[in-house]
Amino acid sequence: SLSDLNGKTIGLCTAQDAEGIPYMEKALEKDNVQYTKQDFASVIDLTAALYNGEIDAMIINDGFLGIIHDVEDFTFVTTSTKVIYSEVYYTPRPNVIQDSQDQVNVTKEPFTVLISGNDTYGSLGENSRSDVNMLVTVNPKSGEVLMTSIPRDYYVEVDCPEGIACAQGEMDKLTHTGLHGIETTEATIEKALGININYTVRVNFSSLVNLVDALGGIDVVVDKGLAVKTFYANETLEGVSEGKNHLEGERALAFARERHAYVDGDNQRVRNQQIVLRAIIDKITSPSILLNYGNFVDAIGGAFETDMPSSQMKDLIRYQLTVNPHWKFESCSLRGEGSTEYCAELGTAAYVAIPDEESVRIAREKIEAVLNGKSAGSIQDPGASDPAGTIEQPEQDEETGLQDDAVYDPYDSYDSSAQYEDPYSPDQQESDSAYTDPYDPNDAGESQYYNPNWTLDDEQ
Template structure:
């Protein structure tokens, strides 16, 4: 009898020990998830070492508590299991969150190429439905610019239709467009980025044509190695299309962001889209509008501004009109300071602080006819919106919605800043948490009508640079970079 009681007691003890196994297994899963979470954060480079140490210590303490509770013989072990399960769920969500952030940063950053979208267009009323229907057409092309891409496109079209094209040359893209509309040629080959230039000469041109065929040509962009912990310049380009962000297009917003991470100072410098400048490596001594430089790629715009101000620009960020709406809405709206009270796009803006959603911010940024200084004031308003975006994006509160913001803007923002460089910048900001001083400035000039390199003999509105103001702003940029 005594032997049976002893045997039963041993079985009960074993059963009790076995009953603790699920709890111990759960806490081990918690430990594995904790280690995985810390490794992902370490590899991301976004969190400062102190943050990681504190987080690691906290996670180890949680594990120690939940694991020790599994050896307690009362109901506390169940509390330990519940805590362990909750911690594991939070860790799993955190791992997924940071993996998504890293993936999105990879998609947004590290851009190393530009895309020229070459097209074949016919009149909107043309019966052809595909490029194969146009094999026997008379094709026109322009020879003033973009000859390399034109040749690549013509070779591709000949390969697709399986025959040599009947070709006619035209001096400028505007001459080519007029030839198409007048029936001199039945199809035209050119870079889609030139549509904006054609519209300046032929009102409603894009409504009179249809795209029959398109072919994307990717070209690498050279990049200099830069340390984001040292002062640098960023070129912010607002392109005039709503399509793929990699596609070359006119740049209607041209802002240089001079950043000094040591003094926490940012200078935003706006250059009007109509500034009459040379495009290095493209136009020679002939001048063109700054906005047209974007047709040849973001690197051409950067080289133009570097030449104008005598500076080096390390990074660029390209956004389109769709981007602004997406970014502002992803941030939960922004507070923008307006110099004037005005109405635009169905919105009424007051003098002072305006709380704007994406569509309102876009209307605020695009308006110029309400102001006597026109495009100059529009540039200042764009700086005001960018300042509001930067202030919101650099606040600690943004960390709670960083993944959502990055996910929503990944398809409409492009930058050559790599994921590692972005992570270093975030790490640096989290380390000191200091607020930034953001100043803005804009150059101006004198309006005129002149021929432009990209559009031929057609006279277009341009703005001759005010060399004195350009020189002053160049000095201000260098002062920010030098920490003065």
């Protein structure tokens, strides 16, 4: 208990938690605890002092436990230490997310969305590390969708939006910007890549689990050699096998987080995240989900935060329902080289990924290509395993009910302000719902399509 701290030395780090520490100091004062205070320059120095016996206890914000865990010597900090007292406090936060200041007509103009995935369960009200950082650039005119993944450990210059206190101009891992909100992550990525982001979407572990479960699960295809017997992130779950896998929420989360099972480590993890996102989009845009949109929204209430106005989301849904565009997905991942560098949020050196400037340039050009109505595949990336980074869809025919983009531009006849009747008759609903998108997202650039009726032994 707190009374056991009488006469002890307690460490703290006011430089990184000036707001929360006073609450704990008041609790100690209320219990008449007499102690010696020792301040440290960083939470890593603070934790090291506890491990080394220089102090008897430490005051630390839960939000920093994740970044302490990243330091190899303190990987098991949450199990090798004991919490003897905790204090909960609240900070003012807007009830309504402010709409984006960079809005466009999403059914007629191209736009880029930042998807930021926080490493927490529970409420989205808690700021924490941004472990998933993916840009999704959409051109509704051309039907191009580019997914650009940025490594969580990318070593970048932090950029703080007005009114947000963070390490402005300091170098740090991208993931640490999430501790100061998605606005900081957005501003930092815009500066690092020299691009403009129109909208943001913020999710966490619980968001993904709830979203996938609300969809009735998703289907992903695992390429040869990438099967996982047991997930490192959750050893209680069954892994994935080669070929098609149906994943419920928790398994989808574990698949998106897995990196220890792969030789390519974090690079394969971001590919998995793109596969999961693509599978979610496919399920969301299928007629069976769109025709039950109200029930779907009820099921995922509170699953994400976005600064895209609800009116624009409705426009996108109506556009998908009435036009059913043939989206072409392409992928891109930024690369970096491992190093150990000083991280402002930690106050000490840690593992980082030094950006490969050539891959940054290529990613920027791919984004610009999609915004300008061109294919991201027109920008070659010699350093990528698939230089084009293209996930091709099959040619469409009468059986699918979809039009071929080569002869049909759905945008030409679409009016976002018009009122449309439900385009699906009962017969169409039955045939559309039975249609499975046959692409294999792991065979980007090879156009080797996946048929759910095949087995792994079939000669195809």
